[in-house]
Amino acid sequence: MKLKKSWWLLVIVSLGVIVPFAAPYLTFDPDNSRIRMTSTTIQFPLLVAHIIFACVALISGFFQFIDRIRMKNPKVHRYLGRIYVISVFISGVLALATIYYIENFSKATSFLVLSLIWLFTCWKGYRTAVRKDFASIANG
Ligand code: HEM
Numbered sequence: 001m002k003l004k005k006s007w008w009l010l011v012i013v014s015l016g017v018i019v020p021f022a023a024p025y026l027t028f029d030p031d032n033s034r035i036r037m038t039s040t041t042i043q044f045p046l047l048v049a050h051i052i053f054a055c056v057a058l059i060s061g062f063f064q065f066i067d068r069i070r071m072k073n074p075k076v077h078r079y080l081g082r083i084y085v086i087s088v089f090i091s092g093v094l095a096l097a098t099i100y101y102i103e104n105f106s107k108a109t110s111f112l113v114l115s116l117i118w119l120f121t122c123w124k125g126y127r128t129a130v131r132k133d134f135a136s137i138a139n140g
Pocket residue numbers: 018021022033034035047050051054055058095096098099101102111112114115116118
């Protein structure tokens with residue numbers, strides 16, 4: 001089946017935003033961080049790990065919408081689904097740890113709410129897939 005234009009648009013826009021944002025952190029040099037480091041210990045490694053796992057989640061997530069993989073290669077779909085869930089879980093928990101270093105209260109609160117929503121929706125999606133309730137997944 002042909003991939004929908006909306007899927008391509010989502011991939012291009014997401015990568016167009018995330019690649020330039022994530023690139024400085026993939027040099028593993030804290031001096032390239034756009035975010036001011038308030039700690040010299042584990043803040044930067046936590047942030048880099050959050051970004052790496054978030055990118056894995058984003059990329060594996062894209063593949064889950066490809067009908068051809070879902071229908072003709074359900075094993076690959078399931079395998080990618082596990083990678084997605086595990087990377088969201090790790091990245092989400094690392095985001096929670098990163099929030100500890102944010103000095104601005106409103107920013108920290110917003111990220112906290114976002115992290116909890118991310119982890120919760122991923123957990124709900126995982127449970128739905130495990131129960132094989134595919135109608136709920138398809139209807140959102
Ligand atoms: C809803 C889920 C997400 C939450 C809650 C979250 C949380 C955070 C937090 C707390 C920070 C540190 C902000 C700071 O210290 O000022 C951060 C930074 C960052 N995150 Fe996430 N994140 C999420 C999803 C993602 C995804 C999916 C990606 C990439 C695919 C990503 C890539 C980044 C990048 C590149 C930075 C550094 C931003 C900059 O340099 O300004 N995040 N995120």
